[in-house]
Amino acid sequence: MPLDDRKCLQGILFVLYTGISWNHLPTELGFGSGTTCWRRFRRWCHAGVWEGLHRMLLSDLHALGQIDWSAVCLDGSHVKAR
Known part of the structure; x- marks a missing residue:
């Protein structure tokens, strides 16, 4: 039976947050x-799931006035400069 998307998402976020390698994700945590x-x-x-989530989060935070756009910068290593 495939792993539930929510559990997988928790495992992905755990790896991204902690910086551990994928191979070191403890199965005891229940994330697969x-x-x-x-x-x-x-x-x-x-x-495109992550890009969509990022756009949604930015949109929601902007609508709530929770983003200080004066402190925003672009990193040229991730965004193509034209």
Whole structure:
């Protein structure tokens, strides 16, 4: 039976937050294996899920007045400068 998306998301966020490698994700936490989470992460990246979530979060925070746009900068290593 495939791992529940919510559990996989928790595993992905745990890896991204802690910086551990996918192979070191403890299965005891109930997030599935690191390989499973990595595959789901890769699939969601290709599907544009993370970009969509990021846009939604920015939109919601902006609507609530929770973003100080005067402190925003772009990192040229991630965004193509034209």
